[in-house]
Amino acid sequence: MQELLDRYARYLDVERSLSPNTIRNYTTDVLHFLNFLDLEEVKSLEDIDHPIIRNYLGQLLDSGTVRGSISRKMSALRSFFQYLNREHLVENEPLALISNPKMEKRLPSFLTSEEILSLLAAPEGSTPHGLRDRAILELLYASGLRVSEIASLNSKDVNVENRQLLVWGKGSKQRMVLMGEPAAEAIADYLENGRPKLAGDQGSDALFLNRYGRRIAQRRIQYMLKKYAKLAGITRRVHPHMLRHTFATHMLDGGADLRVVQELLGHTDLASTQVYTHVTRSHMRSRYLQAHPRGQEKEWKASERDRSQE
Numbered sequence: 001m002q003e004l005l006d007r008y009a010r011y012l013d014v015e016r017s018l019s020p021n022t023i024r025n026y027t028t029d030v031l032h033f034l035n036f037l038d039l040e041e042v043k044s045l046e047d048i049d050h051p052i053i054r055n056y057l058g059q060l061l062d063s064g065t066v067r068g069s070i071s072r073k074m075s076a077l078r079s080f081f082q083y084l085n086r087e088h089l090v091e092n093e094p095l096a097l098i099s100n101p102k103m104e105k106r107l108p109s110f111l112t113s114e115e116i117l118s119l120l121a122a123p124e125g126s127t128p129h130g131l132r133d134r135a136i137l138e139l140l141y142a143s144g145l146r147v148s149e150i151a152s153l154n155s156k157d158v159n160v161e162n163r164q165l166l167v168w169g170k171g172s173k174q175r176m177v178l179m180g181e182p183a184a185e186a187i188a189d190y191l192e193n194g195r196p197k198l199a200g201d202q203g204s205d206a207l208f209l210n211r212y213g214r215r216i217a218q219r220r221i222q223y224m225l226k227k228y229a230k231l232a233g234i235t236r237r238v239h240p241h242m243l244r245h246t247f248a249t250h251m252l253d254g255g256a257d258l259r260v261v262q263e264l265l266g267h268t269d270l271a272s273t274q275v276y277t278h279v280t281r282s283h284m285r286s287r288y289l290q291a292h293p294r295g296q297e298k299e300w301k302a303s304e305r306d307r308s309q310e
Contacts, residue, residue: 029076033077122135128198140225143264144243150221153165154207164177167266
């Protein structure tokens with residue numbers, strides 16, 4: 001089975017051009033299912049049928065696995081069986097009549113303008129690490145890049161003068177991304193005063209380096225963001241994708257065209273970007289209810305009653 005998993009992982013990498021994170025998640029989910037088959041004493045992949053898949057789903061639900069994780073596991077299994085069918089290793093499609101559990105529709109969370117300003121001001125700018133961290137935070141907010149895209153940037157991909165970046169996104173798709181002046185200045189400062197000290201004699205092509213002069217890891221960026229959010233006094237859980245949500249929401253709040261935001265985010269499907277229009281509408285409603293006298297009906301009636309009694 002391990003050899004089969006290794007072949008499947010190579011297929012996801014070479015032929016589907018999925019990110020290392022996605023490949024790791026898919027193979028981990030498939031391995032979890034294969035372990036379930038061992039416990040159920042299923043001897044062959046050909047023996048897997050709809051009842052077995054439904055039993056697996058039931059076990060996931062009974063164990064308290066959240067619906068988002070279950071949906072991801074089902075996607076991994078669909079991909080795995082598509083690969084098995086393609087390689088003529090099985091002929092059955094046990095997931096053909098299985099639908100993913102209905103997901104709760106949640107709007108993406110984002111930071112307010114005040115929160116994002118506090119976050120961007122949190123790094124200490126005089127040290128190489130501080131210069132790097134400030135540049136990363138500014139770029140996350142200015143560009144809406146995924147954390148994987150930030151970590152994989154090379155120095156040659158950045159044009160500070162034109163404030164542009166060449167990014168390789170999901171599926172190895174290339175796109176041009178813009179950034180504002182503060183982000184460009186932060187990157188220029190880092191390139192001049194921070195990166196050379198971090199690089200040492202390593203000679204790495206990576207834009208953002210760790211303390212050993214090698215490419216910074218995604219987990220390090222996640223940890224860094226958590227640390228600076230705490231320093232900024234933000235009590236909510238802050239993660240890199242929240243800055244991507246913040247970028248898109250603030251762009252649409254500022255009047256940007258939906259198609260432009262779609263292109264900048266690297267979304268293939270416009271529907272993926274449209275969720276942010278729901279966020280801005282929800283935000284607009286919240287601001288209206290806070291600001292307009294008739295928005296807060298109870299408070300308005302109370303004030304009217306008080307005035308009438310004077």
